[in-house]
Amino acid sequence: MSITRAEFLAGSAALAVVALPQGGTRSFAMAADARTTTLGNWIRMLPDGTVEVFTDKVEVGMGVATGLGQFVADELDVPFSRIKMILGDTDLTVPAGGVGGSNSTFQGNFALRNAAAEMRRILVTEASARLGIPVERLTVTEGVIHPIGDTSKAIPYTDVLAALFPSPAFPLKGEGFATTIEVPAKPKDFTQYKLAGSSIPRLDAPGKAYGRYPYVVDVKVPGMLHGRMIYPPSIGAHVRSVDLSSIRGIGDARVVRIKDFVGVVASREWDAVRAARALKVTWSGPSTGLPPMEKLADYMWAQQPFKKTAASAGDVDAALDSDVVEARYFWPFQSHANMDPGCTVVDVRPGSVVVWSGTQKTHALRQGIARLLGVPLEEVRVLWVSDAGSYGRGGLEESAAAAAYLSRAVGRPVRVQSMRPDNTQWGNKAPAIVAHLRGKVRNGSIVAFDSLLRQFNGNEIFSQPSAPGTFIAAQLAGVPNDGGTFEFGIYGANSAKYEIPNVRATAELIPPFAPSGSPMRTAHLRDPEGPGTTFIIESFIDELAAHAQADPVAFRLKHLKEQRHIDAITAAAKAANWETRPSATARRTNAKGELLGRGIAFATRGPTIIATIAEVAVDPKTGKVRVPRIVVAQDCGFIVNPKALQGTIEANVIQSLSRSLFEEVTFDEHTVTSKDWRTYPVARMRDVPDEVKVVMINRPSIRPGGAGEPTSRTTAAAIGNAIYDATGARVRTAPFTPKNVLAAMTAQSRT
Numbered sequence: 001m002s003i004t005r006a007e008f009l010a011g012s013a014a015l016a017v018v019a020l021p022q023g024g025t026r027s028f029a030m031a032a033d034a035r036t037t038t039l040g041n042w043i044r045m046l047p048d049g050t051v052e053v054f055t056d057k058v059e060v061g062m063g064v065a066t067g068l069g070q071f072v073a074d075e076l077d078v079p080f081s082r083i084k085m086i087l088g089d090t091d092l093t094v095p096a097g098g099v100g101g102s103n104s105t106f107q108g109n110f111a112l113r114n115a116a117a118e119m120r121r122i123l124v125t126e127a128s129a130r131l132g133i134p135v136e137r138l139t140v141t142e143g144v145i146h147p148i149g150d151t152s153k154a155i156p157y158t159d160v161l162a163a164l165f166p167s168p169a170f171p172l173k174g175e176g177f178a179t180t181i182e183v184p185a186k187p188k189d190f191t192q193y194k195l196a197g198s199s200i201p202r203l204d205a206p207g208k209a210y211g212r213y214p215y216v217v218d219v220k221v222p223g224m225l226h227g228r229m230i231y232p233p234s235i236g237a238h239v240r241s242v243d244l245s246s247i248r249g250i251g252d253a254r255v256v257r258i259k260d261f262v263g264v265v266a267s268r269e270w271d272a273v274r275a276a277r278a279l280k281v282t283w284s285g286p287s288t289g290l291p292p293m294e295k296l297a298d299y300m301w302a303q304q305p306f307k308k309t310a311a312s313a314g315d316v317d318a319a320l321d322s323d324v325v326e327a328r329y330f331w332p333f334q335s336h337a338n339m340d341p342g343c344t345v346v347d348v349r350p351g352s353v354v355v356w357s358g359t360q361k362t363h364a365l366r367q368g369i370a371r372l373l374g375v376p377l378e379e380v381r382v383l384w385v386s387d388a389g390s391y392g393r394g395g396l397e398e399s400a401a402a403a404a405y406l407s408r409a410v411g412r413p414v415r416v417q418s419m420r421p422d423n424t425q426w427g428n429k430a431p432a433i434v435a436h437l438r439g440k441v442r443n444g445s446i447v448a449f450d451s452l453l454r455q456f457n458g459n460e461i462f463s464q465p466s467a468p469g470t471f472i473a474a475q476l477a478g479v480p481n482d483g484g485t486f487e488f489g490i491y492g493a494n495s496a497k498y499e500i501p502n503v504r505a506t507a508e509l510i511p512p513f514a515p516s517g518s519p520m521r522t523a524h525l526r527d528p529e530g531p532g533t534t535f536i537i538e539s540f541i542d543e544l545a546a547h548a549q550a551d552p553v554a555f556r557l558k559h560l561k562e563q564r565h566i567d568a569i570t571a572a573a574k575a576a577n578w579e580t581r582p583s584a585t586a587r588r589t590n591a592k593g594e595l596l597g598r599g600i601a602f603a604t605r606g607p608t609i610i611a612t613i614a615e616v617a618v619d620p621k622t623g624k625v626r627v628p629r630i631v632v633a634q635d636c637g638f639i640v641n642p643k644a645l646q647g648t649i650e651a652n653v654i655q656s657l658s659r660s661l662f663e664e665v666t667f668d669e670h671t672v673t674s675k676d677w678r679t680y681p682v683a684r685m686r687d688v689p690d691e692v693k694v695v696m697i698n699r700p701s702i703r704p705g706g707a708g709e710p711t712s713r714t715t716a717a718a719i720g721n722a723i724y725d726a727t728g729a730r731v732r733t734a735p736f737t738p739k740n741v742l743a744a745m746t747a748q749s750r751t
Contacts, residue, residue: 037181039122040167041094042115043072049143049158051078053112054086056093056363057104061389061651062708063202063644064104070196070640071109075116075187077140078157080195085203088362088384097177098361100392100463100524102605102706105640109704111180118183119164126163127155190638191700199643204386216385217343219356221413224345226269227406228276229399229416229473230262231426234670235518236287243280250275256409260517261477263406265414273419288669289513290520297330300434300454305508307457307486314502319448324438325547327540329732331433331532333456333665334525336394337680341423343387344396346403347413348373353380354413357400358387364464365397369404372468372479391655391708392524393463393470395427401471421675426472429665429672430525431456433489435536441548446559448502451491451540453533457509458487461523470523475516489529495537495713496603498559519672520665527709530605531656531716535734538601538717542583543730551580552600552721560602564609564635564699569602571695572611572633583725594619594626599721601714607705608636609697612653612714616722623742627657627687627719632711633695637702649694649711656715658683661736 044052053072059065069083086092096111097103120140127145128135131153139148146154171182190196207213232238239260247253247264251271256263264275291299345356346369353375359365362382370380390396395418403416433455440448460481461470467483468474475481488507491497513520545555553573560566572578579586579598588596594617602611615629630653639645662681666673674680716734723741724730729748733740 035172036169037094037172038167038169039115039118039164039181042111042181043119045119045157045161045164047158047161049078049082049156050084051076051082052084052086054093055108055112056088056096056098057108058088058099058360058362058384059204059386060099060360060391062648063204063641064099064108065204066200066202066644067105067196067640068108068112069203070198070200071113071193072116074193074195075113076120076143078143080200082143088382090362090366090380090382094172094179095363096179098359098364100360101177102608102708102710103177104708105704106606106706107177113187114181114183114185117185117187118170121185122163122168123157123160126160130155130160190703196640197638197700199641202644214385216345216356216358216387217340217417219345219385219415221345221347224413224415225265225267225406225410226272227263227265227403227414227416228272228419229402229422230264230276230279230281231422232260232476232517233283234285234287235289235520236514237283237285240282240284246280247275247278250278254410255279256406258405258477261405261473263402265406265410269417285670290667290669290671292669293667296432297434300432300510303510305454305510307509308506309488309490310504310506311490311492312504316448316450316502316504319502320438320440320450324440325543326438327543327730327732329435329437329536329539331535331734333432333520334430334659334663335424335665335674335680336390336392336427336525337424337663337677337682338388338390338394338427340388341418341420342396342399343415343417344400344403345413345415346400346407348404348407351379353404355380355382355400355404356385357382357396358385358390359397359400359465360390361464364466365400367466368397368468368471369400371466372401372404372471372474373408391526392528393428393461393465394523394525395423397465398427398472400465401468401473405473405477424680425672425675426519428461428521428523430528431458431522433529433532433536437536437540439540439544441544444548444550444558446498446500446544449491449500450504451537452506452508453489453491453536454508454510455489455529456512456522457484458489458522458529459485459524460512461521463524469516472517472521481516487528489533491533491537494529494533496534498541498556499561500559520667526655527605527712530603530709530713531659532734534601534603534713535716535720538603538714539720539730539732542599542721542724546583546724549582552583553578554580556600556602565602565604567697568609568611568633568635569600571697572600572613572631575633575693575695576613576615576631578613583721584728590617592617595726597722597724597726599718599723599725601717601721603710603713605706605710605713607702608634608707608710610634610710610714612711612718614715614718614722616719616726618723618726618741620727620745623738623740623745625661625719625723625736625741627661627689629691629693630657630689630715630718631693631695633697634707634711635697635699636705636707636710638700638704639696639698640704642696645696645707646694648707649696650692652709652711653692653715654683654688656712657687657689657719659712660716660719660734661687664735
């Protein structure tokens, strides 16, 4: 089974029915374990001058494809309009980690810059031989090679394309996100770029603005059926029986069952929806595997950790001898709550499996589906088509596993689109965290800091969909989850690290509520562990500043020595017109009687540095929090596309504000009760700040760092610190709902 690149791209652009001729697959990529690759695996130039760029980085809403294309255009000295990005197709791209960890531009630029630089070197060398002019005396303008300062002798790239055939092979270096091609050519210095560093319009913007952008929900394959998955009513429930007669008369709907996995398929999607609702499944239970929600923090402290990690310096116990500041914090489970439900089309045929998915990691999904179905990896092809933004492992791939099971059972392509209640309730969750912190300040400086963070495993469901047991469909079918890894939230890694002489940072993991088949299984959500850990740490740093009667900005600067860190905080404070004083020492109100406050939070994420200042207005009667203004200073090195970066930061602020003020997974003793935006509220337009001011610190001498996640890290802490400044009450339980804020204010009034 095969489809040419041109056929696929044409079909995607027009949202047409995709026709897949029968036959063997054709792959331009090398085997996953190969250590060599050809230049043509990464970049090609067509006879008309079009430059095809092949990458497993995909577009999940932040302009990654545009930024990477800018690098290629700059390296080749061709117009950006000639760049054509081919994203995620496992038959056409080299496995390089896909999208995740804010690594797409940060590390993904190296392979493409190297490939483009080598293509330029080869073509210029060939032109040099033809013109009889040394390479060092040649330059390139708009894809035309000519002597420096002289265009009378010129050769277009397209006249020397023969030099690229056969495509030369080079060593492959690195693993995962760090995968790159080693070539003789040396890419340009960032300071030499003209297109990279400018605000070129995003490639995906016109299609999205005018409703022409191809989404996976629009994929149609001849003979395609529609499928739905039936979820258990409670954690740990098992199927006892399925009444097939309960869907008799609903079109041609039929049932597929593999142990506790139950799905329906039908020719018409509405029939599949109706059948999923009408099918009578008798389950064991109900289970009572979950603790009372209001006692979750107590439950977490009562559990025995199964894994821990720690880092220390100095003698913390000796330093914490007296006048110790102590606090406990709580961060809840949170959900992706995708705006669109996940959707996948899978066509399982003898000797061939084709998957259309919006996954961030197509090569990993290819592995996961191959292992799920027990077929050779080379028989599986994943074609990336945009889905709802996922920002982690939220559940888009869950529909892929379900569709694979259903397609194999019925022998036809099956499209599975999750229903929003199912996706919100049963999608992977970001883990809850509790924390116990102690600290001591002497002469205005922190002399001891002791943090203990305990949480559910942040990577119970592996971030890469390469292990079949990480799919909920597979777990219900009896496949054990053997793909997870251990992931902690810890001071200094998921938060900023300050200059403190005596530090102990401990992080612990507690077991999941159930080993499989649980709606509370945990996985990556945007900036895994970052917002929760930074909320905890930066709030406590603020507590220490208040104890020292110090201004929060000055207090942080006192405990930092790297100039970039100092510059970011200073830039944010200047842009926000920061009022220098200890927090909660200047009671201010507005005409509505709301209490006004400002707060700061600081963080690093990899090479990226963030300082956020929030201004809040708190209703003292209801505890309702408004955030009229947020200021962010961000330093992620060389800025590839300023406008795209600004949009990414602004959107990140809104999403993390939503997580800070509203988002918390609710549950009873049986299952998750958050099913929609009423039971899992998110920020609406009325909740968006009047102003989000972004200060982007550009450093062309430093390679670009990650930008997709870092801004999420500081929002909750900045808002929480601003609430303290406004009310004098420290809210140590997120989100900052009226209930939690009022409880903190009431507790404060009693002290």
